[in-house]
Amino acid sequence: MEKKEIIVQQEILGTNKKIALEIRKKLELRGVLVVNFLSSPGSGKTSLLERIAEMLRPGHSMAVIEGDIETERDAERIRRKGVQAWQITTGGACHLEAKMVGKLLPQIPETTEFLFIENVGNLVCPASYDLGESLRCVLLSAPEGDDKPKKYPKAFSTADCLIITKADLFPVLPFNVEQAKKEALEINPRLRVFITSALKGEGIQEVVQYFLDCRKELIQRHA
């Protein structure tokens, strides 16, 4: 990158970080667990959220912020599950920024326990932007290949958990799940790893339990 580009980039990230810290502080004090989902396009972020909604909604309140370059499609899918969802369309930008989330804060109901943010489908740029989340989850779908963690390390090194998706395709794909886990854990040994299939419902209960535990821990931390 050119020098001028680097300076502007640092200023943007600095401002973003400040806003993100405020969002995190505000929402954690309210007992809201904010989860930021990162992945390539088509890794199954929305399908995972639909499954989480089915499992979490009966006993807990959740809301969703959807990030996309264009279309309201993902928010509409989430709303069909009876969940309040806001669509941010970036109109070209390749990632969400904290200020976009900040603008929606007044609309988040006081009763919300979980706020899920689905970032723009991009395994690179969103990793550099803190959105004020308490938890960052990176998704890797089986068809993308087990060699992705080392090729796109930042998303994996900055995440708290790795959710391997589309496990129903394991039998028909040259995907080595142990290799994928090994690569990811070499980059980030503290990653919690989940194996899921939104299509078959596999592994979703474990992910939901993890979110419940993380929120409990967050509330104790701020008690």
Add this chain to the structure above:
Amino acid sequence: MEKKEIIVQQEILGTNKKIALEIRKKLELRGVLVVNFLSSPGSGKTSLLERIAEMLRPGHSMAVIEGDIETERDAERIRRKGVQAWQITTGGACHLEAKMVGKLLPQIPETTEFLFIENVGNLVCPASYDLGESLRCVLLSAPEGDDKPKKYPKAFSTADCLIITKADLFPVLPFNVEQAKKEALEINPRLRVFITSALKGEGIQEVVQYFLDCRKELIQRHA
């Protein structure tokens, strides 16, 4: 985006465009067809290139530039096919730029007929950077879903051809190939569409023939 960010972005794109124009002029006059491959991570760019190499190499000379954030893996895969390949590792940057390609030009053999560039896996940012290619191909793998063209329109609107990959997974996926084609053609009616499976070899011959035809047309244009 902030005003300062937009100005820097415009300067970068302006400089990039100038370098790209020079590269295109130079290589087209030498009869080299430069093809820029864009897609999400794991859509099958390298696998497609391996298949193209098997089919094209016996009668034609080709070279490959591999773009990745980290690792030399993709260039190594291409070299195993007997093809000269250079790896550009961007060290974090989310796309290739024309100047990166320009630096490699002195190393491209005089006899080269086809230069394939595999961009960083990212369906957003690379679409804004002309690399001096004569042809831009966007890949969409079946597991990514048929709803991606309208959600990531720039990659599709700036491409000359759309290569749908992993067609071998059609029977086990909720992917509507006609819907994907329709969406892409609504964004860009001049797109040539190919359906391929690198695993089964399906559709690769048609893609190779298209590249041969495009190079013939390029040579006639500069005769």
